[in-house]
Amino acid sequence: MIVAQNLTKVFIQKDGEKLYAVNNLSFTADKGEIVVLLGVNGAGKTTCMRMLSTVLQPTAGTATVEGFDLKNDSQKVRANLGFLSGDTGLYSRLTAREVITYFARLYDVEDAKIKSRIIELADLLDMHDFLDKKIDFLSTGMKQKVSIARSIIHDPPVMIFDEPTAGLDILTAKNIVSFIYKCKKDGKCVLFSTHIMREAERIADRIVMIHEGKILAEGSWDEFKQETGMHDLDDIFIHFVTKTREADNELQ
Ligand SMILES: Nc1ncnc2c1ncn2[C@@H]1O[C@H](COP(=O)(O)OP(=O)(O)OP(=O)(O)O)[C@@H](O)[C@H]1O
Ligand SMILES: [Mg+2]
Structure with missing residues (x-):
């Protein structure tokens, strides 16, 4: 199981400005579950996964993998997960x-x-x-x-796959997706990233939509459809981006 709590990664850019690549991300992924991190290019998917797999140190926040803390038990975290970057x-x-x-x-x-x-x-x-x-x-x-x-x-009980089907033909992609289903059936906890709405719909038990490092929405497509009254996946995603932007603007 993965439990991410307020995971944050700040990169200092060349001009000295701070970039919040991952901003206060909290979510869980249970065993026997496929959770999809869904977001456009630059949303923070890879950075989040790199922190979870101990390749990168979080600026703030933390996470546990099978109960082991990223910072205090990084070796046990690595032993309990597989990371496809x-x-x-x-x-x-x-x-x-x-x-x-x-x-x-x-x-x-x-x-x-x-x-x-x-x-x-x-x-x-x-x-x-x-x-x-x-x-x-x-x-x-x-x-x-x-x-x-x-x-x-x-x-390992926890599998983290960063865009595993990117650039692959449909047969190869299908084979990999079937393989991931088998992992889930075997009780593995799978975190899967993609920017493809349709793929997220097909594979996810639960979707964590992220944009500019922040969570936009979390749930299943059915829940998103109910909440927004929309049916088109792209429209739903854009709806959540706009809604979050408006909320942020009101705060400023
Ligand atoms: N090592 C780094 N140093 C500075 N900035 C970085 C670094 N790694 C990522 N970033 C920045 O952090 C943000 C998030 O990048 P990240 O690679 O996590 O996005 P992503 O969702 O995986 O995108 P993609 O779909 O293109 O793979 C981007 O603005 C990126 O430029
Ligand atoms: Mg990426």
């Missing part, structure tokens, strides 16, 4: 199997278990055809599958 590096001269094995060892997975886990993931992500090919020779979709496999090789 957009820029997950892969070693081009190794094969897919070698890359995944390398990361499994970093996570202290036993050798006997590594083999069976790679087979299990290759079954689910349809990776058998290219497991023994060098990363250099793989397509974008194949590389993304290797990145997913390496990020969760240690079978």
Whole structure:
């Protein structure tokens, strides 16, 4: 389970101005649940996920992952989560199997278990055809599958996927989404980011809409539709952006 409490990240820009990339974000994601962070480019999705996975230190606020605090128990946090980031590096001269094995060892997975886990993931992500090919020779979709496999090789209870289907064709994207459903069915807690409204609608149990680092709305599409009386997903998103802007202007 993830519990984020007032997570905030401030970047100091070149001109000395503060940029609130993530601003007082509080939300939860339970086990057996897919929570989608939905927001446009620059909304703060990646920054939020990087803090949760201990890559970045929050400026303020904190979060727990499986009850472990980001700051006080960062090693346990890392052991309990898998993080697929957009820029997950892969070693081009190794094969897919070698890359995944390398990361499994970093996570202290036993050798006997590594083999069976790679087979299990290759079954689910349809990776058998290219497991023994060098990363250099793989397509974008194949590389993304290797990145997913390496990020969760240690079978963590919490999985954080930053735009896992970005730039992929519909078949590959569908395979990855099916895989994520399977993770949810197995009781995993999944945090998934996207800027695609339709994808969020399809996959989410709950949506956390974020914009300029802040939460706009939280709930299911059905709840959003009821609340706004609107049906078009884009219109609903824009409605919440406008509403929050108006509220902010009134405060100023
Ligand atoms: N390391 C950094 N230093 C300075 N500013 C940063 C840094 N990382 C992110 N930002 C800024 O923080 C804001 C949020 O960026 P972030 O990458 O979290 O957004 P995002 O929602 O993931 O966007 P996208 O959909 O484009 O991936 C942006 O304005 C970005 O320029
Ligand atoms: Mg991002």
